[in-house]
Amino acid sequence: MMEIQRIKSAFDEILSEWQQPRLQTLQRDPNIVKMTEDLVLKVEAQRDPERWPVTDYTDDFKEYHPDDHYQWMWLFFHAPFYSAELADVLCFLRCNGSILVRDQIYGYRIQPVIGGHGWKTQQEYDDVKAPLTGYMNEVLALLKNLRLAEQQGNVIPAKAYRQGRLGER
Template identity: 35%
Template sequence: MELYDYIQQSIQPPLENSLGRVYQDQYPELTNDSRLWLELFMITDSPDHRLSDQLMIIRATGAILVPDQQWGYVIQPVIDSTGQKGWQSQQQYEQERQYLVPYTQTLITALMDLRRGYEQKLIV
């Protein structure tokens, strides 16, 4: 396989919601759940952009979506003590996660909707 072909296969195209915002996964080290993150960004984009913007920061720094029976998905931080490919510590992640507290119920609903969409094969 040529390098160009490999790169083309591993790049996720940006998604655009009906408001014209374009979403890209900014964490190139992890692509297994890129499509899920892009969908989550769109689901959480209204009524304002603050929740989706905060989730983009969390993802770009380092986080994955893990299936969960109760919540649909949970956000799991990637911890890397060097800070190169994730959060330097769980404490650093917890501090940033505090910005999500006002949106807790919206986020829970979004994660559950995301899981339903995935199970119904609406999200590939």
């Protein structure tokens, strides 16, 4: 995967040249002009909700662990923007028995439930989560952003709150 600093540097150079042309080498090269136009069109197209990933991820483990249902749904919504495979693996982890546990450093961490309605063995969990090693930066970003979104009140919908009396559960 390309280093973010290299990408940023190239985009900064392109923007600078387009805003205030000095050498005009970027504007004269038809390949660079075409690639820039294609990139702009692609980014603009991605802003259109009609083009967003159409995937339906469900929380099949909610029945056994409802406490983190909305957090998983938040992950299922955001993960496909990184990768369909990443979203699929997260869904497999949850539906087979994983929970989200708050973490001071990472925001959240994914923890398997071994036994009962969860995974049969740790090895079974490890085998299914193996593809996530290629998405570690994305997973860490998702888990941190989930915690931030939760702190800002953007994870649990207001309709899920129930009015009650002090001391009542």
